[in-house]
Amino acid sequence: MPVNSVVFGAGGFIGRSLVLELLGRGEEVAAAVHGGGDRLTRWLTDRGAATGRLTVLTADITRPGLGLPEQGLDEVRDVYNTAARFAFGMSPDEARAVNVTGAVRVAEWAAARPRLRRLVHISGYRMAAAGADRPDYARDGAYEASKREGDAAVRGRARELGVPLTVVNPATVAGPGQYVGLADLVGQLWRGRLAALPGGPDVFLPVVELGYLVRFLASLPGQPESAEGTYWLLDEATPALPGLIAFLAEHMGVPAPRRSVPVEVLKRLPRAVTKADPETLSFLSTDRYDTSSARSLAESAGLEMPPVHEVLRRWADDLVASRFGLSPAPAPPYGFQQVGADRTWVTGDREAPDHVFLHGLPVDADSWAPVAARTGGRTLAADLPGFGRSGLPRQSHDAWLTALLAPVRGRPVLVAHSYSCGPALRYALRYPDRVGALVLVSPAFLQPASSWPTRSPLAVPVLRTMSAERLADSLGLPHDGSLDGAVANLRRAGAALRVVAALRSAYRQRGPLREALGQVACPVELVVGALDPLEEPSSLPVTEIASAGHYPQLTHPDEVAALLVAVRERTAAR
Known part of the structure; x- marks a missing residue:
């Protein structure tokens, strides 16, 4: 089967x-990856891709010939180089191996394709910045300097070999899997650790949506006018950094920093104070770029950027869902809602759920x-609210639960x-006609008072620092990883304090809740572990x-799920 396109760096975020x-x-696509391709194939299959037209090749762009077979790729028309070493703190040699030497070798390999139509090379967003033509590894850091050196080297080698080259300079690419750069700031914001904004009011860190970027890349070889072109890809409607952070803070329900620190001051401060890699500071710029040629080309290809605020919202949801790259994201839908x-x-269906799940502490909905x-x-x-990934609380948990279930049609099984x-018991008392059944799992108010770990004066610092x-x-x-998310949540500012305060308050409500339990009109079932009885x-x-x-629910999910299915069936039969 002849291959039309080869993508280098196919296992990466963009590739x-x-x-x-x-x-x-x-x-017909050849995906050139550094290592095995099983992970890529699974990722594509999970997204409904027809992999019958996919060939996975093992490649190493730092080697002459890229480690690819000499036969079988003569039909290749389009070569895409998305491979890059994107990290901060690299040595110059480590960065140059991929971003300079590797990029040039891809251009040389493309030049040997007898049917070559286009080489599409992804360069760096800051290529038009002052001094971009004079990469300085001491000044810029290894990543930025190597991208600048690689940009010039690829252009020069392509001219020598007569390779039809198109260069794309994307800004921060917003989409599932992007966890560096601007994502670091978003992570600090969500954790409550962003005390001040870096830079001034005009700092511009634009984004471009991942789907738009790859559609733009895929359209280039079919547009002859794009040959020898350079395109800056970014959404000019991206707010300046203070507005961007304020927007995301509102979306995630956390406070936005009100102070800022000039870049020149940040450069003088030790990393232990700034919590930022010095290399990231070069991206804090007020520079703007001419995107007219990219916009014109996109229009001719029928491409339209999605609204930037919707892109930012989805990206923030993806970052939090994956714990900023520390764990797989759950199945959608998920995200912050009012x-x-x-x-x-919120995860799941707010309109017609069969079961509604409310978590205990210190865990979350996961x-x-x-x-x-x-x-x-x-x-x-x-x-x-106030726990897990949710924002700071502004209402009681009882009022919150009423609002959460307001859109629900039917009578779901409420599981707490x-x-x-x-809160679940009090909701069932107020709205018995909106609850099919109430299932209380390990109800703390019916079990012996626990000392975990709320009675100690050191409870908050101990909880905040627990592994x-x-x-x-x-x-x-x-120790199966099921609490990794809970630990990440407890590291957020004030989270451990809120957990301890809530547990102390809950134990004071034991008597009233026990009395209320006998007044519930809907069916009620209790579930406990034999090691944690009533x-x-x-x-x-x-x-x-x-x-x-x-x-x-964590140690015996099969048994708990079987019980809940039986309760749902009995409820439906009523």
């Missing part, structure tokens, strides 16, 4: 999305993911764990899960 776009256009007065992290995946129905889960059993392993030990859970017998139906503790 894999470009492969997906080309396959969607019916191209729930009453609170910005809330603690229900193993169970939700086994119920086979529509689910809704959310992080309580530990701390959340209180995932230590937290698992304290909760009686295995303090005294209950007249309500109780399911005890053998060998489970306080978190059966």
